[in-house]
Every structure is written in structure tokens, then in C-alpha cells.
Amino acid sequence: MVGQANEKTLKRAQWESFSFELEAPGLVRVTNDSYDEDGHSYTVNVETDVPVACECKAFEYQDGPCKHMVAVAIREPVLMAAQAVPIPDGGQAKNTCQNGQTGCCGPHGDELPCFDCYQDRR
Template identity: 40%
Template structure:
């Protein structure tokens, strides 16, 4: 069972990393059983994309070089911890992918046949064709919803 304490309070974080986690352009993509993070503060964000593992409601590891080299939490893990809506959605999606149910999924009511894709994507949309889950900006704005059956298509 996850602790009642905020995830940020459970991480060992330096003040510098906390600041960077707040101001850098981090985008999160929920991909059970992990969360992909991409840093758009760099001119080549495709080379700054990493996977964050979650356990007990806490971002526990990241594939970035800083998280591997240093004992304290990296800016990607901290960035996920301070964005509680994203972390909660990732936890719910992982539960659904493991065969449980996610009762608090966001439902936009859009009712499209293509998984919520629209003809012209808003400027903040980071959805990619073929992704099983929509990007966080679309979920947060209510344009798209997380499927309750995320992960059911894998055997």
C-alpha cells in the first residue's frame, strides 16, 4: 500500500534538481509498466528520453545517466513526483495493465473511433500515431481519455 506522505517528501532531492524539475520542459508519456519522460528543453529531445519505474506510488528509478550515477533522485523522477496527476494516472494505468481496474480514469466523452485522435492536434499535443495511450496534455485538458483496458491487448 502506498504511503500517505507525498512522493516528493519520500525522495532524496537536492535543491538544484528540484528547481530543474520544475522549470525544464519535461513531457511524460504513460507506458505501463513505466513512464517515459522526454526533455524538450534540449534542441534534440529524442536523445533525452528515459524510462521511469514506479513502485509503492513512488518514482523509484530512471534510465538517465544522472539517476544511474548519483544516489539522489534525478530531475525526471522529481518531475514526475511533483506532477501528482501524472503520477496517479501512471499508477492507475499500471494497475489496469496488470489486470486490475482503474476506476478514476479521465473520460472526455469524445467517442471517436480512432482512440481519441482528432483531425488537427492542438499545439500542446504530443500524441504519436500507434501509441496505445494519449499524451498527458490531451488527458489533462479532457480532449482524450485513458482507456480502462490499457494493456489488455498484450498476452
């Protein structure tokens, strides 16, 4: 996807100041902080680790990805967050170690970690 962007788009995606907000799995709100005025915030759709669409006019009218899509694609933590799958129980992850013990291996567990988790530094 990044390889399909023109040189100007690649440079702008790298040099301009962006902020990112995860709206939902697969949806990232990209705001261009390089501008003083409002209205430079767009949602980028991410599917299977690739930005595939943006609601900005540049994506609608030009060939290839826009700078918002490239900005998401070149920032690995943002791209990874966009792919995160929500936890079905409302976000309360259970710290389960490889031995099947629950609660022993998280940073706030009531017990010391089991040996396997300690050795793996979990």
C-alpha cells in the first residue's frame, strides 16, 4: 500500500504532525495537527493490517492512498492498535499463564508468577 503512494504523499505522511485515535477496531481517526484550523480530521479504515480507505477528498479523487492512510501504515503501533480485537467480556482481560493458572502472571496479580512466566519475563 505504501509503495503505491506518490513521493509527495509519502513525504507529507512522514513530515506533517498527526495525532491518532482508535474509534473502533479497524477505524482510526487521523488528525493533521500541522494546521491551526479545524476540519483536518478523517477516519481511516484498516483491514488485515492495511489501510484500505479514508474519508478525505484526496483519497476520493486521486489515485493511490492518501497521506492519512500512509501515516497510519508507517506507524506500526497505530497500525497494530487498529487491528486489536476487543475482548468479549467488556475489556477485562484475564491473566492466564501457559500453565493454565489465572491471575498469577499479570502485573497486579495476587500471587508471584509461576516459574514459566517468570522465566519468560511475563
